[in-house]
Amino acid sequence: MISVTRKSHFNAAHRLNNPKWSVEKNREFFGLCNNENYHGHNYDLDVTVSGELDEESGYLIDMKELSTLIEIEIESRFDHKNLNLDTKEFKNLNPTAENIAIIIWNILRKKIDEKFSLKICLYETSRNFVEYSG
Amino acid sequence: MISVTRKSHFNAAHRLNNPKWSVEKNREFFGLCNNENYHGHNYDLDVTVSGELDEESGYLIDMKELSTLIEIEIESRFDHKNLNLDTKEFKNLNPTAENIAIIIWNILRKKIDEKFSLKICLYETSRNFVEYSG
Amino acid sequence: MISVTRKSHFNAAHRLNNPKWSVEKNREFFGLCNNENYHGHNYDLDVTVSGELDEESGYLIDMKELSTLIEIEIESRFDHKNLNLDTKEFKNLNPTAENIAIIIWNILRKKIDEKFSLKICLYETSRNFVEYSG
Amino acid sequence: MISVTRKSHFNAAHRLNNPKWSVEKNREFFGLCNNENYHGHNYDLDVTVSGELDEESGYLIDMKELSTLIEIEIESRFDHKNLNLDTKEFKNLNPTAENIAIIIWNILRKKIDEKFSLKICLYETSRNFVEYSG
């Protein structure tokens, strides 16, 4: 078992809000993150793939392919977007760092060979990050 | 002459747009940054103050005071805000990294003793930054 | 299972010494770290909490609460302190990075809901770090 | 169970190539990394040792000894070398990041007490890294 990680990033606006809660409860619970006009982040994303080495190539997985997959499936979908308004994934889902990490894992899981396991690490700021592996 | 720098940060949404230009020109020139629903960044800010050492304290300037000044004047003003919608500074000014750095310099310049010179370094992403010293 | 990590830091002085050993053995074993007048570090701390997502909020745990907990329980206890002289935790315990990580885990473990698991990562310098999860 | 990690680095040239493949297949598969005149990297290496704390010293393992071991066994072997031409390890093994991590693990595993487990993390660039723990 060996794992390889590719780092990537995207910049996006978002707002944390639960439409089932009152305005007051949302403000109190989510604080500044509830700002109705949105705020934003530079999201740093680590995608880790684990499995058995391919002895012929000396690669676990082709990093250029992994990098292209992240670009097509994640960066082009979320970069320079308003997560709440511009993406179908967060139309009805609160774009917390936890939910973004889970959504990214779900998107990539379908595109990466089942023989590999997959882990997502998402930095929302340089001081907060989330890890999810299914 | 000695200088001290304090690092700080804020997270905000913004949109680049020149209202005097056509929709098409804005889209072409500003690209993804023109997204009408906004995107966002973790802005990292370095505030550098230069001058002569105060020999009695061994300080150029009290870093706690500088840090508090940045918190009150910059972080509380811009953190978790939509720069275009929530701040008076960018109601009629395009919030490019250059303009944000200039605005921050203008705000802090009035609050820092004239005997000191002042420089702002603003990172919009980990790969782009702007420097301004008046 | 998802995990979230909050980064934090504190600055402290310490001295490595085992009172049961001779002066010579302490000097030889701990080297410069045995300096009787102390030396110090900027400790960087990662606190990782793992468990099940709260679907209603989209949070695993409220990061502001976690951050406040770290501030009250760890930063205010150890920041700008001499670990050997100023803290009860290291009066009779050698403040190696390993022991500091274990003490921090023990302190936080009592304050964090049992449904979560907890992991501590402590950087003593930018080149050395310790991980402990109970 | 506690773990300690020591960071280290070495600079080296390498070329990715499988001598059993045709020139064309190597070029297509390995791309720029197949350049016959080599290219190079600053490799950053994290060596993680895990086990039970030695209560007497408060150390898991003496970091100075671990650091010296890495210096002798890894840095002096690979630093400022052409991995393909100057090292016996990669004379007949493709020096992918994966294979370098495995080789480093194999070298250190023989030198570190069996009571400890060992993990290698190797950064080939600031955006790609490999992890291996046997």
Add this chain to the structure above:
Amino acid sequence: MISVTRKSHFNAAHRLNNPKWSVEKNREFFGLCNNENYHGHNYDLDVTVSGELDEESGYLIDMKELSTLIEIEIESRFDHKNLNLDTKEFKNLNPTAENIAIIIWNILRKKIDEKFSLKICLYETSRNFVEYSG
């Protein structure tokens, strides 16, 4: 006067050697960097452009254009290359970090409007960097 900086990188092999010196003098002076089989680095490059703000766009210079220029003129020229063997710039010039920075400055200076001043910062390792502004 305001300045903007764009970060970029390339990976390359090189060898330090002065053909006018004896083999012994080269070995003694350049040490490990004189290895005849080359070694390599991840070079991190900061390109800083200074001048007057364009008030209409709020930009000093279009960062996408600057980024594309660096990609075409610098990355495609030096990335995954052996500087001594694969580039005309270092066929007869010792590829020290100082000389690489000067060459990059000379290349970009011709492509960037004379109204701007230009500064290059080149990291050869995370502990060594060179600055050149003509």
Add this chain to the structure above:
Amino acid sequence: MISVTRKSHFNAAHRLNNPKWSVEKNREFFGLCNNENYHGHNYDLDVTVSGELDEESGYLIDMKELSTLIEIEIESRFDHKNLNLDTKEFKNLNPTAENIAIIIWNILRKKIDEKFSLKICLYETSRNFVEYSG
């Protein structure tokens, strides 16, 4: 004119205090940094040397020599020390980051050829740094 920078670091304990002030004034002015039992930091040091390139070697200055000079003159003097108690430089001088930077500049200035100019950048924490160039 070109400049090269070498990064280095040392870990030390210190206490900020002005013996001419009352206990109360010291406590109020220096806050936690006045702790009579000391606290500490990982100091990161950038030494920048500027001048004219030596065309024969392609070096401004031999980085190994500069690195050795920093090791002998700065690291061995301050690393793992209590700046107030263990060093003659701070017996009667308040070890603020500003004063440490000035002392380091004074020490290195005498050891570096006058044809070069010299600049010191000292990080006391990852959020505060001081620059001094004489």
